[in-house]
Amino acid sequence: MDKKDYQKLVDKNTPKEKRLKNGIVAFFIGGFMGIIGQGLIDLYMNWFDISSKQASVFMIVTLIFVGCFLTCLGFFDKWVNFARCGLIVPITGFAHAMMSAALEYKKEGMVTGIGANMFKLAGSVIIFGVVSAYTFGLIRLLILGGSV
Amino acid sequence: MTFKYNNVYLENTSTVTGPYEKNGPLGNFFDKSYDDLYCGNKTWEYAEVQLILDSIDLVLKKQNKTKNDIDLHISGDLLNQTVASNYASAQIKRPFLGVYSACASSVETLIIGANMIESNQIKNCLCTTSSHNNSAEKQFRYPVEYGGPKPITTTFTTTGGVAAYLGREKKGVRIESATIGIVNDYGIKDVFHMGAVMAPAAADTIYRHLKDLKRDINYYDMILTGDLGIYGKDILKDFMKEEYNIELNNHDDAACMIFNRDKQPVLAGGSGPACAPLVTYSYIFEKMKEKQISKVLLVATGALMNPSMTNEKEAIPSIAHAISLEAIK
Known part of the structure; x- marks a missing residue:
């Protein structure tokens, strides 16, 4: 049997992922995260009497803290596993990836462990986040004629 | 060999x-x-x-x-x-x-x-x-x-x-024969589908073991593979039929035996070097000592996976070694 035939045999015996179900779960939980975020922004605007721009920074910090804290308590991984992209795409996913790596490598020391490995998963998010922000910023400036 | x-x-x-x-x-x-x-x-x-x-x-x-x-x-x-x-x-x-x-x-x-x-x-x-x-x-x-x-x-x-x-003392279970496996590569690159990676290695080793000793598959009461998982188990069965025309009826897989897939969060089943021996050295060993099972072919399967090689888009090779265990008469 050659590799192509074997791949066919493997495909025949491998069930498909439930993409529709996963997508619906992620859609609703992701949407719910959006509601929580907006709620926090409104709350901070009223409480501290600040602009929505400032309040959204507060909101992001809050969600990062909650994501990290729940990861440390040890059950956030089960939530993420259930909600999938509903919790991974929002900022909570970033916090979860950072914190789980930090926890994992804590025992290998502050510098060689946490320092060197904390960005193991989230590092790509930062790198490509910066690259795409730069690219789309340039497109906005040069092609769409946005102001600097 | x-x-x-x-x-x-x-x-x-x-x-x-x-x-x-x-x-x-x-x-x-x-x-x-x-x-x-x-x-x-x-x-x-x-x-x-x-x-x-x-x-x-x-x-x-x-x-x-x-x-x-x-x-x-x-x-x-x-x-x-x-x-x-x-x-x-x-x-x-x-x-x-x-x-x-x-x-x-x-x-x-x-x-x-x-x-x-x-x-x-x-x-x-x-x-x-x-x-x-x-x-x-x-x-x-x-x-x-x-x-x-x-x-x-x-x-x-x-x-x-x-x-x-x-x-050498005559107790426990007799080791009757063994076959050293060959490293196989069927081009599977999916690190999350180890059953597909390892099934051809298991099939190859079982086939050569039977050929070397001129035995029929039904000589054994049980063929126990290591950790193919629920999907790998099906792949092995189909592969044995298509490639070697051997009907694999007396087969079970340690990955499927060690966990309850319906109740435990284990997806396709167990794996790891301890999976096959945990089942063999406990359950199978007891059953063989009590003479409820007399001949078992244990085929431990290994995916020779390396994260650098898989990131470099290389396929994952696999190996299987077989050992034949017999209850003492």
Whole structure:
């Protein structure tokens, strides 16, 4: 049997992922995260009497803290596993990836462990986040004629 | 490459597991189980060392021997540089061979030990194998606390340490013959579908074992593969039929036996070097001693996976070693 035939045999015996179900779960939980975020922004605007721009920074910090804290308590991984992209795409996913790596490598020391490995998963998010922000910023400036 | 043995016995075995294995269908057959995955230690890696040390203590106690009676210690595990085995053997202080063929390591240790006993180079041999879910996750996949979803074909690494005491005294289970496997590559690159990676290796080794010894598949009461998982099991069955025209009816897979897939979060089943021996050295060993099963072909399968190679888009090679166990008449 050659590799192509074997791949066919493997495909025949491998069930498909439930993409529709996963997508619906992620859609609703992701949407719910959006509601929580907006709620926090409104709350901070009223409480501290600040602009929505400032309040959204507060909101992001809050969600990062909650994501990290729940990861440390040890059950956030089960939530993420259930909600999938509903919790991974929002900022909570970033916090979860950072914190789980930090926890994992804590025992290998502050510098060689946490320092060197904390960005193991989230590092790509930062790198490509910066690259795409730069690219789309340039497109906005040069092609769409946005102001600097 | 198939050997026959006249006078080698798997005299005694011991199994130590983590909580998931304890809660599985074979939970009552294990000698010792930890509720805590740290096994009383501070790191995942050392927890795995602890599993091996505990299994050695248990098997020596059953055998009424001390560490100094052991001629040779052979051990294998999944971690880089097989550290769990090395650190455990540092405390045993007996002549040591460390082996690696991923999840096929257990049978590799048995084959080396049996060959040396058969040729009178040693009188007895201690064969250990281990794997730990969290140390394996940390090394091969994601941090333990990271909950990114995995495909349904993913297997769940078993946490366990096993020890086997091989010797010439007629007790336990007889080691009848063994076949050393060939490394296969069928171009599968999916690290989350190890069953597909390993099934051709298992098929190849079973086929050559039967051919070398001129046996029919039904000679065995049971063909027990290592850790193909529920989907790999089906792939093996189809592959055997299409490639070698062998109907695989008396087959089971340790990955499917060790966990309850409906109730436990293990996706396609168990895996890891400890998976096949945890089932064999507990449940199967007991059944063979009671003569309920008389002939078993244990085929441990290993995916020779390396994260750098898979990131570089290389396919994953695999190997399977087979050993034939017979109940003593």
